[in-house]
Amino acid sequence: MKTLTASPVRRGVMTRTLRPMSLALVSLCALLTGAPAAWAQAPAPTAPAALSDVVKAPRPQGGEFFGLYLMDKKVGWLFTDLVVMPGEPARVKSINQLVFKALVGTRLSERNHREERVYEAKPGGRLLSFSVVQRGDGGDQTLEGTATPEGGMRVVRKRLGHADEVLPVAATKERVEDADQARVALARKAKVDGFVLDGMDLETYGLTTTMEPAEQRTVNGVKVKLGKASSISQKEKVPVVSYVTQRGEMVLVDFGQTMQARKETEAVAKRMDLVEVFGLTRVVLPKPLPESARAVPGNVKLVVTGLPEKFRVGTYRQKFAARPDGSVEVTLQAAAPSTAARKPRPVADPDGGENLKSNLIVESDAPAIREQSKKIIGDEKDAYRAAQKVNTWVATHLEKDYGASADRATDVLRQKRGDCTEHSLLSVALLRAAGIPARRVDGVIYMVNQDGVPALYWHEWVEAFVGEWTQLDPTFNQPVADATHFAFGYEGNAEITPLIGTLKVTEVK
Template structure:
């Protein structure tokens, strides 16, 4: 798959957005022809990304979550001849699923242009987003003075020129590290400029031992490359035929991209993601879990060690059978530890940063934050004011997503992701370090089944860290909240379908 990590990371981010949006087949056979050559000759100094074999005309993939199709991907990479040859990379993701009773659809398309020579620079890109999350286009160009100029375009708004950014570290080989690594039979390391947040992340791909797979009744030897982005931090395994066709991309036991014809790839199941991905409990949680202070104890299986990081809210104890005892806690921050704002971020500044999504420096966000908080200096009381305002002023609408804090403020509706995103932006604008927390929350829906559903809430530093839930207007998030990660990171998605609660104590 062209730029293996890019479409998969988009798929994972879209999946994360759907899963935290509310609290409530065989691979196709290889085509007959696949060749690296186009109708033009390669330049003498051409990058290995052009020399590695690949199908002409691009590739379509069906995207499967727990064996249910929830979307499709298209990828392509071509040489653009000229006085200075260039490479054009295209990646498109369509993600479509039911969120409760509402249909959610995201369409994300990226086009990137690089120098065609070995180590060629990223020259420009266009990122187009449509559907759930909002519509916008980002156009980026590397300027002669070594900067990245990005223009954000939205219907009904004046074009917005973002502050200048450093020139991208991404090179043409990073457009398809999997095929380059298999072509070279060696590890490839580079960088990825993320099309969602415009941040740069390390990216590497290693060559693994070939594997035998049966495709449409025929045993085929497939090359295997494992890619890792420092954003998702989840290995993505790509399987490629000797002729350069990628037939399968494996994301753990949770998600797969399977090569299909265009017609088959675009024919999707209508999947309700909450019911599909929830963690069913053996019995309801005790009422003590909803008290503050409060606690609850669970016996969990399928929780990797990297998620067993002890905090002021979560404690873990390994069991002989490979499971883990989990204690979830909830308590208000100690009065003696509370500090006046503005505060210094204990994590070095990331939790005060204004980003393409958080937009805490936007005038509308700053003005609203000031209006809500007024002259309140105590950081915790100020955070409570933000939490209450968001909870009471945003309409809970599980079909009205927005990926930018200013859009949430304008539309004043959304699900838990919108509540959390706007809260974090307002808190950072007030000088309170804050971040979004991803995990699960306890609920009993209409079918009467006690379960943990994917959810997002907020953590703020007020002299010590404290969690709050603006979706449910909880100034202290109760002990029914089980956290796995931060900021919508797709690192948590391998837990889907593998996490099990076997006992409620």
Template sequence: MKTTAPSLVRRGTMTRTHRPTLLALVPLCALLVGAPSALARAPAPAAKATATQAPVSDVVKAARPKGGEFFGLYLMDKKVGWLFTDLEVLPGQPARVKTTNQLVFKAMVGSRVSERMHDEERIYEAKPGGRLLSFVVKQTGDGGTQTLVGTATADGFQVVRKRPGRPDETLPKRPPTKERVEDADPPRVALLRKAKVTGFSLDGMDLESYGLSTTVEPEEQRTINGVQVKLGKAVTVSEKEKVPVVSYITQRGEMVLVDYGTTMQARKETEAVAKRLDLVEVFGLTRVVLPKPLPESARTVPGHVTLVVQGLPAKFQQQTYRQQFKPQADGSVEVTLSAAAPKARKPLPLKDPEGGENLKSTLVVESDAPAIRELAKQIVGTDKDAYRIAQKVNTWVYSNLEKDYGASADRATDVLSQKKGDCTEHSLLSVALLRAAGVPARRVDGVIYMMNQDGVPALYWHEWVEAFVGEWTQLDPTFNQVVADATHFAFGKEGNAEITPLIGALKVTAVK
């Protein structure tokens, strides 16, 4: 995966090239920069509204500093980026509200510097329940450059995508969004009302809408800059990320701290301090060191390995065809990872066992793009065996993509155009080609065993592929494994930020 965006430093993910991927930051970054989703939108500060003839939303009435707020972004107490948020009432009638969110994520990946910038502006009606009227989303740096310009219409949202060196592209019209102006800053609205609030977020990464829920918890005493302060506390959960994001706000409406699980934190700082970064080397920071190397049985197919793991919540301990869990008396869990070629192989056409999501063309996967569809036909030929098709795609991607961390891309057509990338690009293009060929497929996020130049056996964040060929099977196009071996330990799918809190929390105490 890559950085800045689930994948540690890449759109949500951070990754490397032939090195393992740090997925969690992308999901994480995706969360930070996605619409009013969790961290990025939670601390949206706003200027006080001026008097208007018409009623205004509670999001305007809520106290907040004028001119916006800067936050330093910390991963495991190391600063890896900064965030700026603002909310203001625009002059004129009828009144409008503009929100601004800027995210910069910067870190070392091996000897390279990876940087991702994500800027958003949104315009809403200022009245209670005011609609989202327009947005501009700009993404630059690691992951590629693009601008999305969205405008509300009577029956939905029209979005134009702009990319350097390409003609502007009018995307298929999006359905109407349920996002309202209160969704721009749910923590402050909830604290103002002293009640739970629910809403929706049009995500700035995939342009899909997700539910939001924010609850108010008892006030807490915290030491801020050496002073004891009573802080309001609100917890926001997005239907997309599913990770509780806790916002701490002063009585004057200043958001001073945001906790993203136990791994990531946003701390209010001056602009100068917020932009002063640590330039952390993320692979070494986030890897899971092993007590000893994995046995050779983990690298063969069929093969297996057993680990004893601490810090893995029960919701990640789901029994699958590759992973079996046994809780231990001390709170740890024994997990046996296994790998074997699929036994149930079926011909096309295939139905997606999950209802169609794994055959869907999206803003990122782009399996309906003409270039993707044409390449899929060339690779597959007349073959109808789903597993052979998956093998062909896996081998083509491995053979034709240069292993280059610095050539990150967030969209399948960009990956195909540049033919470079790390595990995120390999997985993304593979999934797009498989879906275009009619094989249900999705990306898998987790860790993989590697021993780098320092000789320390460890698990590193990585992304690979899962395809349905009559039964589910996993492949790794980055390493040309038509069956991903048992060194792959999966936690989530599609760069989901839900797994981000695992970074820094996992510990392997035994290898069997």
């Protein structure tokens, strides 16, 4: 039974809770800008017909501030604005800023993410340029993108102490209406389908906003009728629901039952609680897990509530059985991959290549990553033995430091420290560089921390395809992740967000 006082899982709670949320909120910035957030004024009757609906919709002068609340505790703030720029042809600038701040253990972790995007102002106007500035947790960098005559995007990545990098990015289908989809949907009283170029990984994801029936809510002590729009991204897959007064002022945004954005004055929005998320977000167990859960092979059974259907997908490690009272019995098991199934590398990806891809975060094609992977693995051909070597090297060469975060594999390799996210990210990059399909797994792991309370804490580990899928945990140097690992999703996405605060364990078997 592990008793951890300064484990990488401590800041891994932030990583698997706050960081995915903060990345989701980066996308949420665009959604909030897009919600009808305005001290409403009727659209000017002289508004040029050639301008997009996103320009014609009313909005407040100077933008809006929102406080961000995790389980009713303030952990950050947002600022959003959308303005018409002077000059011809007409252009539109979208501005979104996210500040996320919380205590992890006794340490303060902070992320500041600001994006500015410029579009043609006409209906269906193209994304012309963008800048992304990231500071604090995760590392500092600036991305500056410009549309090319060929239709793609030329992105320059700037980091202190590094030469500027030019990153060619495929053409994006993002249009000016996608900067403000919720507002456009409510103005048109119709569904809006579009795309958004993600400011973290520079991939384009589908984004859809639909109208929902209006609701009555109490705002500042007064009952008001609120319009309602629901937006969902193909990346996060968490519905973001905006509530808007008849005057056009957005007052509340929900995503899941855990996180809210509440309209506030600038001074109030920037006044944050010092929230310790390690204890806040854990799932307390009714009793400790049996020691057999740590054996390999091993297994354990949990009875849980608050687990939506989409998370009940049976795998080689997890089985689900619904019970008459609405709870779910979950069987977690762990075993090494069978010798007969193991293959030599390079191994074909059963998902068509997605798990071998190099991107802005994984960077498996970076020379430093490829060189280090070759040093670790050498001439080993067996994919599983090679994966074990990567797992052991990362576990023994990265300092367990939950105050040293990095969002990119090359940064992790250079600083050689971090929490569960850094361990998993670097492992996946090294595995892909060696021709072994791999991905990061998001979920919870069993721990008994300083206060002696048995609980599940948010964590990240690795899954590799070595002829069959197998899971490894480089944070704890487990060549087979034991049965105390309960997975919910892959690749650092925010699908797990709705589980935080709602998932409960009622029985341990």
